[in-house]
Amino acid sequence: MLEALSTGLRLVATLDLRLWEIVGLSLAVSLSAVALATLVGLPLGAALAVGRFPGRQAVIVVLNALMGLPPVVVGLAIYLLLSRAGPLGELGLLFTPGAMVLAQTVLVLPIIAALARQAVEDAWLEYEEQLRSLGVDGLRGALTVLWDIRFSLLTVVLAGLGRASAEVGAVMIVGGNIDGVTRVMTTAIALETSKGDLPLALGLGMVLIAIVLALNAGAHLIRDAAARRYG
């Protein structure tokens, strides 16, 4: 354990180039995926919160269940899609960071949509009467509420980011863990573990946790500052 800690610190302190390459790619892939998933998932969740249509409850149940999609299953499905032998083979995306972003977006989208749906639905109880009195209804009202609860939604986005940066199954399969091209923190940790270099693997793990902690702390500060400013 102690060896792991010192390995981790040594990696960071010596500004090991390969480490920072890997960290950079991890952040680029996961943040891109979360950004895409947020762009699509927030309005989707809001629309689902206020919409009324036959089968709505079933859709909500399925969406909630999709939050638990196993990453390795998503990876496999995307692999079959992007393989040259598959329908989207022409894109040549397999074994590239693009494939990893795609896979993680698919993983994160249900989380963001389902949690946004719950948040908007809860907030809608507070806002509904006043908004309808002003003649604002349907999707327009949902988007107004979505924007109004934006600081609470930060937690939703963080949940998505947590899922993306922690998973290894999907990015391993669709990315191939190629040295210098598609190797991210989680796949690097998996590799070092399988090579038996446990201290290094643990050290990398600690770096990963530290980064995720930093991101969360930053988000928390933003949320705090905003709460004080906007009430």
Next chain:
Amino acid sequence: MNGILPLQLEDVSYAAGGRKIIDRVSLALEAGSSTIILGANGAGKSVLMRLMHGLLAPSAGRVVWNTVGARRRQAMVFQRPVMLRRSALANVDYALQAAGVAPASRERLAREALAEVGLLAAAARPARVLSGGEQQRLALARAWALHPEVLFLDEPTASLDPGATREIENIIRAFDAAGTKIVMSTHSLGQARRLGDEVIYLHQGHVVERARFFPLPATTEAAAFVKGELPWA
């Protein structure tokens, strides 16, 4: 252009959870006078106002305005104001935008409304950090900007202290003077006396009495209320 009043309620009932909350109410609201709806808690005042304003659909009966498009020419202020996480000015602007007012005039109209309720100095402040009384004034400013023909108020000062209450009542009088019909529910007799021209007394979902403001109530229930007794024992 025709006014949206008179408003007709024809045999309106509303039931929820197996209970009848409003029971066969028929009445007409005319322009000109301010109407107070009185009644104890649970009498159905809030539900009746929401039926009139169109936030609830009746289980039976009809709610009929004089012309089409009445939806846009009313406004409602609730007991607890609901403000967006934006500045005071932006909240009024939002209402104007929802009403389809052109962008060019929105800021001017919003500032006029804020000035009317004495909140112009607070225009840039986040609405949610304002006090309860200030937020309620802001809600009234939001309604003022829309120049509604009817303004519904559901116990607007129930959560406020006397000082804030006085400020709100002054603004309501201003609406009245500007020609907006006031329809307000309250369980304060004093407030009813101060602001109302006529009163509708609601008891367990029925209208039991309606008159120009009464010095002596005719029905037993109304008399009991005026005396300050609890309505059902």
Next chain:
Amino acid sequence: MGMTTKVLLGALVCASAQAQTGYITVASTTSTEQSGLFRHLLPLFERKTGAQVRVVALGTGQALDAGRRGDADVVFVHARALEEKFVAEGHGVKRVEVMYNDFVLVGPKSDPAGIAGGTDVAAALRKIRAAQAPFASRGDRSGTHYAELQLWQAAGIDIATAKGPWYRDTGSAMGPTLNTASGMNAYVLTDRATWLSFRNRGELAIAVQGDRRLFNQYGVMLVNPAKHPHVERKLGQAFIDWLVSREGQAAIAAYRIGGEQLFFPNAKL
């Protein structure tokens, strides 16, 4: 897929495509990757040609499958029979031998089967089975797994029926299998290169080595452009040519861990 998503996906494809000119994808085994050979070898080729070699470490069975699907340009594995089948099916252009090393049978220092120091792997396997000593198998269609199965055959044992609770099928790559063997003090067949770079040995040490049946040949093949037109035939062939050239072969021989050579070049020039 919403409009925005399509646009962003398109941008990603373009960005990937930009990098696409000038690289080949090589499907190889976990043992070659984990030994560190590629990190030593590839920069030499990349500096010389300016092209990038992207190695996806999959394990022999999966690597050949990737070649069949056209997801790789070159396949570099160590299972001769499977490679020849690959070419016979028309998926590979030609099988070219590059280098060899050997397998070793490692086991706990306590040696419950009494085989340490031996040079006859078939006899050793028979003793392991007789003692019902724990044995960890990869079980993952890898070159090493196929080699292991062939050795059981050579020992005259039908492992499919003979296996019992002592035979642990991990279904994993060499590293994780070694980890498991180390954790449960089991015997395990491994290639020497992975063993030399493996850090979590625990109680394990080499028990049997030197049997000529433990010979492990690596071969490389270009994925057939006739079947998969998008294959980077020029660059892929250049890489294969380099591997078997004097320069490439010397680079392979030069790779050492702790002074020990891991792979022995044996391309037929």
